[in-house]
Amino acid sequence: MDSNKEEVPLTPLWGKRSFLRLPFIVAKDLTQARHLLKLLVKRDLTGRYSRAYLGYTWAILEPLLLAIVYTFLFTILLGANDPLYSVKIIIGIIGWQLFARSVTTSTRSISSSINLFQFARIPKTVFATSSVLTNYVLALISLSCLIPFFFIHDLTLSFQTLLVPVWLFLICFTGWVIGLMLAPLACKVPDVINLVNFLVRAGFFLSPVMWTYDMFEKRFGEGWHSVLAHMNPTVVPITGMRDAILGESTAIPSYGYLMCFSIAICGYILGSIIFERKAHRAVVNV
Numbered sequence: 001m002d003s004n005k006e007e008v009p010l011t012p013l014w015g016k017r018s019f020l021r022l023p024f025i026v027a028k029d030l031t032q033a034r035h036l037l038k039l040l041v042k043r044d045l046t047g048r049y050s051r052a053y054l055g056y057t058w059a060i061l062e063p064l065l066l067a068i069v070y071t072f073l074f075t076i077l078l079g080a081n082d083p084l085y086s087v088k089i090i091i092g093i094i095g096w097q098l099f100a101r102s103v104t105t106s107t108r109s110i111s112s113s114i115n116l117f118q119f120a121r122i123p124k125t126v127f128a129t130s131s132v133l134t135n136y137v138l139a140l141i142s143l144s145c146l147i148p149f150f151f152i153h154d155l156t157l158s159f160q161t162l163l164v165p166v167w168l169f170l171i172c173f174t175g176w177v178i179g180l181m182l183a184p185l186a187c188k189v190p191d192v193i194n195l196v197n198f199l200v201r202a203g204f205f206l207s208p209v210m211w212t213y214d215m216f217e218k219r220f221g222e223g224w225h226s227v228l229a230h231m232n233p234t235v236v237p238i239t240g241m242r243d244a245i246l247g248e249s250t251a252i253p254s255y256g257y258l259m260c261f262s263i264a265i266c267g268y269i270l271g272s273i274i275f276e277r278k279a280h281r282a283v284v285n286v
Helices: 022-032 034-048 059-079 085-107 115-119 127-150 159-188 191-205 213-220 224-229 237-248 254-284
Strands: none
Touching: 022 034, 022 127, 022 254, 034 127, 059 085, 059 127, 085 127, 085 159, 085 191, 085 237, 127 159, 127 254, 159 191, 159 237, 159 254, 213 224
8 A cells, every 4th residue: 555645534424513503403404304204203103003902092091091000109098189180190191201201212312223324324313303203292192191181170271281282392302402412422331221211210200290399399398409309301391281281370480491491402502512523433433
């Protein structure tokens, strides 16, 4: 080989990308790949319950059956006397499952599709996004299990109810950006996936699934406990969903909303930068 031959430096398939432009480039890549995203979501929805006799009915039955168990535990064994408690648990389960699945599937997005990334020119955020959107659609389907409770408890639909899909989207968006930050590391260190699974199981008890915001406020009041609780990105959205469906108005402090949206926005900026800068190297070095 000619020693005088000048070596050409290797660059990623997408070329050089400015550090500050990465969040905008991720959004642009996903917009350009929207048709592929639709196909992937349709494929995932078709395959999710393709071998189950009840099909998509399981998306409705799962939160309903879990709510029956938790309602029994808290109402009969612990003496909870809220007539709407079962409805609040169902809403909490739907919101938490969406968040947990968004985090875990996006964290595994690189390692589970690594062969495609190595041989196809596809934005690596596509597979993480498609799985999260699939979970979002299933969460919307799961909400239909609440229909009977509107008649049982004489609940009414209002303009506030239209905010439910918005709160759900905020939940899956936050879970998605957390997964983007962890996905490159999970590709190199598989133990990260096991750690995320453990944290998700532990986070179930730290999130407003079996307890409500009013229960927390009555027990701990305001102060550092409240600030710490609002660092959980599911507290405000799940509470907002409950208020929107039940027609209630929980007194969430302004800093709670600020922390919730800040986590989502800052998480997207940081997650897109980490993912775009580290994902290619993680795939190549596997």
